[in-house]
Amino acid sequence: MQAYKSRAGSSPRAQSGTTLPDFGCQMENHAKHVQPMPLSATQQNLNYVYPQIFWVDGCANTSSSCPSAPPIAPFLPPVPDRRKKTRNNRERRSTGFLVMSLLILLALTGVGLSMFQIFHLEKELAELKESASTEHIPPALEKLIGQKEEAMKKEPRKAAHLTGNPAQQDLPLEWEPISGHAFTSGIQYRDQGLVINETGLYFVYSNVLFRGSVCSNQVLTHIVYKKNPSLPGSHVLMEDKSINYCTSQKIWAHKSYLGALFKLRNMDSLHVNVSKIALVNFEESNTFFGLFKL
Known part of the structure; x- marks a missing residue:
């Protein structure tokens, strides 16, 4: 081997x-x-x-x-x-x-579906509220509301705005009820005053412009008062007194404004009085008087 x-x-x-x-x-x-x-x-x-x-x-x-x-x-x-x-x-x-x-796509899909569902629920809730508001009103009350709305549309709002009238003769002040910016609606102008024909709350205002060429420093008075045939005398509603409104002998001017809310009764008449007519500027943008019902 x-x-x-x-x-x-x-x-x-x-x-x-x-x-x-x-x-x-x-x-x-x-x-x-x-x-x-x-x-x-x-x-x-x-x-x-x-x-x-x-x-x-x-x-x-x-x-x-x-x-x-x-x-x-x-x-x-x-x-x-x-x-x-x-x-x-x-x-x-x-x-x-x-x-x-895939996970991000699923998350975005879920968010989109949730937003769509919320929008759909809000729409249904608004429809339910609208239907409930119309269903729960009794027919009699609905008819009364409709009549009141029609009456308000037909009946104009009670208001008046008067402007200064240069053709003054005596106190209280006389006013222009028609020309220019002046008007009366549901309120009557009579005997140099505004007459109330319906009891209620009224806002009353008055503006007077005093002016002069010589400073005398006399007291300037501006008053709004009311009268009623069933009551004796007159009652002052608003008053303004001005002193020391000028300091030199040159031309001067002073404005007095009054305005407040009052409860007036039927047949009440409102008037404006001043201390001296000669010192009043009667331009419609400077001296005016009016009221409106709330």
Whole structure:
């Protein structure tokens, strides 16, 4: 039996002087072929040397038995491919981005549906309020309200605005009831005053402009009063007295305004009085008198 040795210097046992064990089988005119198994590029680059491994063909003679082959050193584990890891990371990132996009889309859809539902509920609530407001009004009350509205449309609001009249003869002051800005609506102008024909709350106002060319510092009085045929005398509603309104001998002017809310009765008449007619400026924008019902 012929023993096959490794190349010189390639086997650790050969270098140490140790005799390799014999293996193989007797062959009849057939040489055994020993093929060294090539190493991978990774194994060749290693700093340390692994023993070479040989692969021996089987016995040519099938009748003879072959001794068991010596143990073969285990192969190194394959080096993991890093490209697969990079591909897996990209796939995971794309999957995570897709999941996040779907979640955001679902959230936006939910918000849109909620807003639409809220808008729909508000619309229904407004319709219910409108229907309830019309259903709970009794027919008699609705008819009365309609009649009152029609009466208010037909009947003008009670009001009057009078402007100054230069053709003054005596007190109380006389007024212009028609021309310019002057008018009367539901109120009668009679005997230099405004006559009330319906009891109620009225806002009464009066404005008088005093002016002069010489400063005498006499007291300027502006009064609004009322009279009633059923009551004796007159009753002062508003009064204004002015002193020290000028300081030199030049031309001067002084305005006096009165205005307040009063409860007036039917047949009450309102008038305006001043301390001296000659000092009153009767232009319609400076001296006027009026009232309106609330």
